Amino acid sequence: MKLNICHLYPDVLNLYGDTGNILCLKKRLEWRGIEVEITKLPIGASADFTQFDLFFIGGGQDFEQEVLLSDLHNGKSNEILAAVEDEKVFLCICGGYQMMGQYYLTHAGEQYDFIGALDMHTVGSDVRTIGNYMFKCTDLSGASTVVGFENHSGKTYLGKNVSPLGTILNGFGNNGEDLTEGARYKNVFGAYCHGPMLPKNPGFADFILQTALSRRYPDAELPPLDDGLEISAHDYMVNRLEKQSPVSG
Amino acid sequence: MAVSACRIAIKLLRLLGRGGTAIPGKIALKICPELLGYLAKDVKCVLITGTNGKTTSSRIIEEIFAKSGASYFANRSGANLINGITSIFIENSTLTGKPKKEYAVIECDEAASKEVCRLINPSVVLVTNVFRDQLDRYGEVTHTLENILIGIKNSPNAVICLNADCSLTASIATEIPNKVMFFGVDVPIYNDPVSEVSDAPHCIKCKHEYDYSYHTFGHLGGFYCPNCGYKRPETQVSVTEILDTGISSTTVRVSVFGDSEEIVINLPGGYNIYNAVGALAVSEAIGFKRETAKSAIATFSCGFGxxxxxxxxxxxxxxxxxxxxxxxxxxxxxxxxxxxxxxxxxxxxxxxxxxxxxxxxxxxxxxxxxxxxxxxxxxxxxxxxxxxxxxxxxxxxxxxxxxxxxxxxxxxxxxxxxxxxxxxxxxxxxxxxxxxxxxxxxxxxxxxxx
CATH class of the missing domain: 3.90.190.20 (Mur ligase, C-terminal domain)
Known part of the structure; x- marks a missing residue:
């Protein structure tokens, strides 16, 4: 068995620890004897999207946003849209998550049109939400509890055609108003959980991998791994956040 | 009044053994927010900022001051925000607020530098480099750079020493009227450096991707923008050859305004080469004897982790x-x-x-x-x-x-x-x-x- 992973825009969407997710996907496949090939697709590069099983898009800085948007509008947007409708698996974090939506309305009132793969949009605010947080995935997305770190000033609002990835247990999430976090549409998983979301959320990591594996090999099942260290990192943050008031990170 | 309150607080905290470095300044600034500016008025200040290497660079510069016999003080313990810096100025002032020393060597946090520069009006500013650091606090690297630039714009009388190999840091020069000295490393440092994400792959001026003639580490090296022509500037103080990398020291050949000098750096690691040439640039800017600076670089000790x-x-x-x-x-x-x-x-x-x-x-x-x-x-x-x-x-x-x-x-x-x-x-x-x-x-x- 083999999965092909595409790391989209590793040259600009690489804010703090995003490579940790790629490393986690890779190792958890290799430890199970499943072959994995990772293709980095930086700005300006092109590839046949139909060969990939799983796409990862990370978070980035505002500074590179223009470069990124012009590359997207040069053809990649359409390729991404087609891959999404083809039920390829996507994990999109923070800026990469926002980018999958319809548009971003800045705090100053400027609108940037995004890929539009997901029925959602983001509105800039003048307050940044920064801190550890935790949410519970919906049954549709594996029902595991995810801990991580959020750092964003954009508030994301989901439309009718997407469902949230999970429900906030502690922290801010999509917008701090409706207790939702992230989005799920077909096999796209989006979240604000920036940096290395997967390593200390092994249940969620395996749910993503299983989704990608099942799409290509309908009967394949991931055997369990020894996740002792991962689970202690996960449980440490769950316990710490449970002691805090639910609104603070 | 504010000065006296603060001095008493420092004495009390020292007696309690808590190493009071920031709290006295905090108390004093509550009482008189412009106190630091008043205390620094007659002190010639060297301000050291940047993401990495502030403390080591400050220790080398301090050693050059000590070996030159200059009258100076420094914020030694990494108390590099406005409260800690105010505390050290209070400690080195008389009860009426007159300075006890001629010079101050001040390590300053990047975000705090804009306000600290405005108050202390430094004679020399050293910017070591700009890397991604604590995004939860500073935001993206361009914000850090903006903060430092504002600080320098608040330092109209200072000579500015900038890392020529850092495309972010070097860009400051085109935004200011001050006299600038560039330092850097002209050659690669490691045979097999770790692969790492570049914190600045795109031109700060035009956002096109940089080309490099060589890398030292991170985004540092001989950068060149093929689109707008922004490139690593000419250096006044730079390493031309790595002669020996040891477990506890490094020996390099340095060109200082065209003179070739062999310099032993009393700490290992490529990043300390930058700290040493940055400090040497500061020393040249002040006008200390080069032999004194070389001897300080060869003997300083940093400690503190x-x-x-x-x-x-x-x-x-x-x-x-x-x-x-x-x-x-x-x-x-x-x-x-x-x-x-x-x-x-x-x-x-x-x-x-x-x-x-x-x-x-x-x-x-x-x-x-x-x-x-x-x-x-x-x-x-x-x-x-x-x-x-x-x-x-x-x-x-x-x-x-x-x-x-x-x-x-x-x-x-x-x-x-x-x-x-x-x-x-x-x-x-x-x-x-x-x-x-x-x-x-x-x-x-x-x-x-x-």
Whole structure:
């Protein structure tokens, strides 16, 4: 068995620890004897999207946003849209998550049109939400509890055609108003959980991998791994956040 | 009135043994917000800022002042925000607010530099570099750069010493009327540097991707923008040849305004080469004798968690502070030159001084440690986020049987003491502070405000 992973825009969407997710996907496949090939697709590069099983898009800085948007509008947007409708698996974090939506309305009132793969949009605010947080995935997305770190000033609002990835247990999430976090549409998983979301959320990591594996090999099942260290990192943050008031990170 | 309140507070805190470095300034600034400007009015200030290397650069500059016999003071303990800086100025003023010393060597946090520069009106500003650091606090690198630029614009009388190899730092020169001196390294430093994410792949002027004629590490090196022509500027002080890289020092050839000098740097590691030439540029800007500066660079000691050594009874422990991916990757570059079996210790905290977001550890190439497997006896992991650190090392390919997690520093110190192999400790800032004070108590060492 083999999965092909595409790391989209590793040259600009690489804010703090995003490579940790790629490393986690890779190792958890290799430890199970499943072959994995990772293709980095930086700005300006092109590839046949139909060969990939799983796409990862990370978070980035505002500074590179223009470069990124012009590359997207040069053809990649359409390729991404087609891959999404083809039920390829996507994990999109923070800026990469926002980018999958319809548009971003800045705090100053400027609108940037995004890929539009997901029925959602983001509105800039003048307050940044920064801190550890935790949410519970919906049954549709594996029902595991995810801990991580959020750092964003954009508030994301989901439309009718997407469902949230999970429900906030502690922290801010999509917008701090409706207790939702992230989005799920077909096999796209989006979240604000920036940096290395997967390593200390092994249940969620395996749910993503299983989704990608099942799409290509309908009967394949991931055997369990020894996740002792991962689970202690996960449980440490769950316990710490449970002691805090639910609104603070 | 504010000056007296503050002096009393410092005395009281010292007596309590808390190493009061910031609290007195905080009290005084509450009483008189412009106090720092008043106290610094007749002091010639050298201000050192930038992401990495502030403390080491400051220690070298301080040693040059000491060896020159200049009358100076410095904020020695990394109390580099406005409160701590105000405290040190109070300590070095008379009760009526007149300066006791001619010069001040001030290490300053990047975000605090805009306000501190406005108040102290420095004579020389050194910007070491700009890397990604504590995104939860500073935001993206361009924000850090903007803060530093505002500080420099608030320093109309200063000579500005800038790292020519850092495309972000060097860009400051085109925005200011001040006299600028550039320092840098003209050649690659490592044969096999760790691969790392560039913090600045795109031109700060036009956003086109840079080309490089060579890299030293991170985004530092001979950058050139093929679109707008922005490039590494001509240097006045720069390393032309790496002559010898040792376990405890480095020897380099440096061109200083065209003169060739052989310089021994009393600390190992490529990043300390930059710290040394940056300090040399400052020395030239002030006009100290070059021989004095060379001698200071060859003999200074930094301590305070920067390659600081402790004798654990027959074997040594070295503390090397790590703060961000760029700095930590450079420590790993250095460690990869070790040739004896070693015990590694990683202490990861997430207090505000460390950065509350620990995801940066995934941008550090800990895979390099896995490559050095034969020289690694065990890796001890401790600190508030020890479990996350252990996960990172597992995914880096470190054999889990070599990992030991310690929940508290007392048991960690006991385990290090029992060892017979040399120990290298890589702690984040607040972990370093806690560990250092426990190790000083157990094995001897200076109090941190000394």
């Amino acid at each position: 920067r390659m600081e050594q402790f004798d654990l009874g027959g074997h040594t422990a070295r503390i090397i502070l790590v703060k961000n991916p760029a700095g930590c990757n450079q420590v790993l570059n250095y460690l990869s030159s070790l040739s004896e079996k070693t015990v590694f210790v990683c202490c990861l905290n997430d207090n505000s001084a460390d950065g509350r977001d620990i995801s940066w550890i995934w941008d550090v190439n800990f895979e390099k440690l896995a490559d050095m497997d034969e020289f690694i006896d065990e890796i001890y992991v401790s600190g508030i986020r020890s479990a996350d650190m252990a996960v990172r090392l597992k995914y880096a390919g470190i054999n889990e049987s070599k990992l030991k997690i310690f929940d508290d520093y007392d048991s960690l110190i006991k385990a290090m003491e029992k060892q017979i192999l040399p120990v290298v400790i890589m702690p984040t800032y607040s972990a370093m502070m806690d560990l250092r004070s426990k190790m000083s108590a157990a094995f001897g060492g200076k109090e941190f405000w000394e």
